[in-house]
Each structure stands twice: as structure tokens, then as C-alpha cells.
Amino acid sequence: MSLVFTAPPRRMGLRAILRVVGFAGLGAILVVVGLSNVLAYAPADAQNVGRALSPPSQVFPFGTDLFGRDVLSEVLHALAVTVGHATIAVVVTIVTGGILGFLAVRFPMRTGAVLRWIASVLGALPPLFLAILIIGLTSRGFAPEAAGLAAAPHAFLRAFDRARALARSRHAEFARATGIPVTTLMRRDLVYEIRDNFLSMAARSLAAVTITLATLSFFGFGASPPRRDLGLMIAAARESYFDAWWTAAFPALVLMLFILCARLAACLDEGEQP
Amino acid sequence: MVRFGLVETGRYAAALLGALLLAGLVQAAGAEGGFVHAAIVRLIALAHFDFGNSAMTGAPAWPEVLKRLPATFSLLGGGAAIALVLGLPLGLILSWGRALRAGAPLIQIVAAAPVFCAGLALLFLAHRANWDVSAKTGLGFWPSVFGGDVGGVARALTAFGLPALVVGAAGAATIQLAIRRAAKDAVREPYRETLRWMGLGAFEIDRRYIAPRVLAGLFANLGEVALSLFAATAVAEWVFGWPGAATLFIHSVALGDWDVAALVLLVFATLALTADFLGHMLARAMGDA
Numbered sequence: 189m190s191l192v193f194t195a196p197p198r199r200m201g202l203r204a205i206l207r208v209v210g211f212a213g214l215g216a217i218l219v220v221v222g223l224s225n226v227l228a229y230a231p232a233d234a235q236n237v238g239r240a241l242s243p244p245s246q247v248f249p250f251g252t253d254l255f256g257r258d259v260l261s262e263v264l265h266a267l268a269v270t271v272g273h274a275t276i277a278v279v280v281t282i283v284t285g286g287i288l289g290f291l292a293v294r295f296p297m298r299t300g301a302v303l304r305w306i307a308s309v310l311g312a313l314p315p316l317f318l319a320i321l322i323i324g325l326t327s328r329g330f331a332p333e334a335a336g337l338a339a340a341p342h343a344f345l346r347a348f349d350r351a352r353a354l355a356r357s358r359h360a361e362f363a364r365a366t367g368i369p370v371t372t373l374m375r376r377d378l379v380y381e382i383r384d385n386f387l388s389m390a391a392r393s394l395a396a397v398t399i400t401l402a403t404l405s406f407f408g409f410g411a412s413p414p415r416r417d418l419g420l421m422i423a424a425a426r427e428s429y430f431d432a433w434w435t436a437a438f439p440a441l442v443l444m445l446f447i448l449c450a451r452l453a454a455c456l457d458e459g460e461q462p
Numbered sequence: 463m464v465r466f467g468l469v470e471t472g473r474y475a476a477a478l479l480g481a482l483l484l485a486g487l488v489q490a491a492g493a494e495g496g497f498v499h500a501a502i503v504r505l506i507a508l509a510h511f512d513f514g515n516s517a518m519t520g521a522p523a524w525p526e527v528l529k530r531l532p533a534t535f536s537l538l539g540g541g542a543a544i545a546l547v548l549g550l551p552l553g554l555i556l557s558w559g560r561a562l563r564a565g566a567p568l569i570q571i572v573a574a575a576p577v578f579c580a581g582l583a584l585l586f587l588a589h590r591a592n593w594d595v596s597a598k599t600g601l602g603f604w605p606s607v608f609g610g611d612v613g614g615v616a617r618a619l620t621a622f623g624l625p626a627l628v629v630g631a632a633g634a635a636t637i638q639l640a641i642r643r644a645a646k647d648a649v650r651e652p653y654r655e656t657l658r659w660m661g662l663g664a665f666e667i668d669r670r671y672i673a674p675r676v677l678a679g680l681f682a683n684l685g686e687v688a689l690s691l692f693a694a695t696a697v698a699e700w701v702f703g704w705p706g707a708a709t710l711f712i713h714s715v716a717l718g719d720w721d722v723a724a725l726v727l728l729v730f731a732t733l734a735l736t737a738d739f740l741g742h743m744l745a746r747a748m749g750d751a
Contacts, residue, residue: 305480309484310484312738324715403578407700448571
């Protein structure tokens, strides 16, 4: 038997279905976030709602934490913070990474090449390090923008390489030969780029920045109380989770679900880094 | 090959220069006086291999970082070994269509778990099993291995193995993907079918023609593998309390010790760029062979 089986090309149907599932999941999460204040049993950071460290029960399906906070309510509020921060970060990544990378190919005076060089140097660092550095140089309140900027170099490089292939394509040659201005061609390519790749790019960035934001908060560089996100909830649960697993497990599961939906929506390959 | 080597060397040198510039700018951010003046002064100093002093201890930054590197490299080494042991067979197995279809949902779910969540889960299991996971014990792993001390290895195994597993799992995901993609490209080559018509066995074709291409694909992604290992090492050091360079970086940034933070960044960037450069060169050499 051959080690590398000549697999039939994977049916696009499965990918498309998974993509729809991913977007549907993200949509459902958005609805939950929109209704978080209604769905939550207690307001954000409300202490002594129940007995400290109560295990999951009918009254508190996710249990309570060290300060008697309802973990389900806290998860809902933290999810809203995570989604809000991630949305800001995604916008930053798309603008400074995706769109800038796409346009940079056609910048004059080899500016694009210089920008690509800067992106490749920054891309040699783990995004987490870059985000921590930016927060260290600014402030913790800047965490969403920092996560977005940290994810931008990779988005820039991907968009730049796509745009360079387009700029060297036959349609670009024909356009140049027939006297169509560069700006018109660039506008046309950008419209197609946004139409074809925007959703994938946004979902991919969402997965990347959510991981970075949660890890930043876990390290103490991200969200700060009382506006806790899922990463900060997990970090706070470190004190108690050996004896009360639910304080860390439920926020972690919700975080994973959010990232999984973003990964599926982005059509990321199995095991691919976002 | 020579032209390719020259171009890649030029790119590598330019990227290293960029990393040095970045380190100089980070150091200048923490310096007193005007930023531009400080940046020029720091860049000149860096060119003379003067990496500045720690704002916390007043000692030169280089020995401070050097002191922490063994812990980081020991985790990275263990993680890389685990990544290879897990990633190589996984990549080959998943290149087989049916196995991939069966394993795909599981891999997607595992890949959705942030590294720190995986670390905390392992820490929880270790606590339940009463395993010693202190960094002090774990740091004794490699000395015991090289000293041939079997008892020492056994003692340090859980304390070293769990953080190394966190790092290795992250690396394995990247390795299996690189192998799978390379295998996917290789099996589409028309010569594979032609060789089969000529009477060569499937295993022989894979061994002689496909395996080098798959290996070249892995080498081409060496930079990405290194990057995922570094990122996971930073998280594993934090979760398991290892006194490594990544933890030093986090503390340095938190305390505004920019000379040390810049030096750690420079070390990590240099390692990632070097892995990427060597990977590309090896991939090209394998392709030409």
C-alpha cells in the first residue's frame, strides 16, 4: 500500500457546509452577546450571588466561583467583552494588514517592497510578543488594537502576495497594454478582493486575534476588571480550578467554541495557524 | 541553486538588519531624551554589540538573557522532538484520504484550543495525579539524559514532559500540515502514474520520489514551525512557571525594562529568521537533488 494515498479531491460540498456551520455559530454567538444582559442571571461582577465555589446545579448551571459569582452569567458578560474587543482587533487587522497589503503592491517608489520587508521582520516574531510589546509601549486599554496590529503582518504578507500575483497576471498585462490606468485596475482588483476574500479574511483574523486577546488577558496584559473577558476569567480561576474545575472549564469551552466557529468560517485547514 | 542561495542570503541579511533596527527602536522607547536621538545612539551601540543594561538590576542585559536561555532551549528542544515524533506520522497518516476525513473534526477542535488552555488542562491532570511539575525538577531532565542518569530522567519526566508536550503539540500541528500539503502536491504529479505504468511499486515511488518532496515541503515551512514552537514556549513557560527567556520578556515589558525586552525579541527573531533561511535552503537542496 502506498503511504500517500491518491485521495480523490475533497468535495467542495463538505467545506461549504462547514463554512456555513461556522458562520451560523458566529451568528448565534452574536445573538447571545446581544442578549447577554437579558440571559445572564446576575449583572457583571456581582459577588455573593450564591455560595462560593458551588458546583454546577440547576440554579447555577456553570456553578459559582471563589467570590460567589454565577459563572454562567460571568461567561456571558465576558463573551460580550471578548467579542467586542475581537471585533475592534479584526478591523485593525483588515485595514493595516489585508487592505494595506493588497494596495502596497502598487505603491510607487518601491514603498510596497519596504512595507513588505517591515511586515516580514515583524512576522518573524510570535504575534503574542508583538502584542505585549505594543501594550507595554502604550497601555492595557490599547489591547484590542495591539492584538489587531500583532496579527497584521501575516495578513499583510498574504494579501501582498495575492495582489502581486494579480498585478503580474495576464489581465493586468492586457489592461496596461490597452492603456487602462493603474488606479482603475487597482480599484477593480480591490473590489474583487473584498468580494471574494473579505469574509474569509475577517473570520481568519477573528480566530487569530481572539487567541491573542485571550492569551494577553491570561498574562495580565489585556482586559482589566470589572470588564473581564474570557481570558481574564480563566486567569482568575487559576486560584481555584484544581478543586473547582468548572470555574476554568466553562470559560475555556466557550472560548474554544468561538475560535472553532471562526476557524470553520475561515475554511482553515485542519491544524492550520490562523 | 547559487543564484537562489544569494537571493535567500540577501533576504536573510536584510531581515536580520530589520530585527536589529526593531531592537534599537524598542530600546530607544525606554530611553530618556528625544526618541530619534536615543534611537540613533542605541543603533550605534547595537552595531558594537552593546545590548544595554537591565533597568531592574543595572547589570548588562546580555548575561541576564543568557542566564534564562537554557530553560527556554531545553523546553524548545523537548517540544521540537515531540513535534517531530507526533507531527511526522500524523502528517503521513492524514495524507491518506479516509484517515483525514475521519480525523478532521477532532483536529479542528484541538486546533481551536488556545495553548494556555491546553497547558492548564495538563496542569489540572498533573495535580489530580499528584505529579511533581515544578520547573526545578523539570530543568534536570536534559542534564540527566546527557549524564546517563536513568533515575534522574524518570524523576524529571513529568515535570519536563508536560510543558514540552504543550510546546510539541503546537509544533506537531504545523508539521503535520506542512507534510500533508506537500504530499497533496506531490501525489498530483503526473510522473507518479507514469512510474507506476513502468512497473515501479507504489512504496518504491513514494520512497524515492515522493518522500524527498514531502521532506522539502517540511523544510520550506521550518520558519513557521519555529514560530509556533516559540509562541507555545512562551505560554508553557508562563503556565508551568519556567524561568525562561519568554517569561523574562513578559516581566521586562511589564516593568519597562526595555533593553532586556529588546534583546529577548532580537534573540527570538534571529532564531525564527535563521530557521526560515535554513529551511528554504534545505528545501531547495532537496528539490534539486
